[in-house]
């Protein structure tokens with residue numbers, strides 16, 4: 001019923017390129033979401049740009065449009081795997097947990113009853129986490145439309161999907177992601193403390 005799309009394209013400019021293969025502890029960043037998805041037996045595809053140096057050939061999909069950003073990556077992943085719901089994740093989420101994913105999945109029935117086409121964690125301050133969210137397969141229609149209109153912000157998608165917002169507060173560490181070398185160092189300290 002659910003498949004996952006790991007977004008691993010983009011330029012990773014702030015971290016100096018090829019973000020998925022930055023070393024983090026004894027693994028690469030991209031290995032963290034993969035290992036959690038494997039434990040949960042959730043099928044996944046890794047969506048990346050053709051120009052990114054990639055070490056894993058299995059499970060790869062490529063962006064249908066270069067440099068468009070996450071929306072094109074999500075649509076590309078949806079075209080690769082057939083599923084009712086898609087879990088979208090970034091490649092830089094070393095503190096992702098099984099509990100968090102199970103929590104999102106537990107909200108699917110309720111979302112379907114209310115006609116919600118996405119399930120999005122929201123923090124107390126209103127900040128949302130669209131790259132740690134579930135999207136129904138019929139999001140594809142809206143993704144196609146937004147891409148044709150060159151609307152790249154993910155908030156445009158969320159607005160079309162009658163979102164079910166769920167509590168992000170109890171999973172705060174899950175959303176630690178890594179954009180710069182400094183953030184990589186800080187997150188490593190966090191990993192050591194764990």
Ligand SMILES: Nc1nc2c(ncn2[C@@H]2O[C@H](COP(=O)(O)OP(=O)(O)OP(=O)(O)O)[C@@H](O)[C@H]2O)c(=O)[nH]1
Nearest residue numbers: 007008009010011012013014047069070073090091
């Ligand atoms: N497939 C795909 N993934 C993308 C694309 N742009 C960003 N991502 C992924 O989306 C997540 C969030 O990306 P950002 O951190 O906003 O952007 P980034 O390109 O990684 O980094 P910067 O260039 O420093 O902004 C990361 O997992 C990226 O790998 C894209 O065009 N295609």
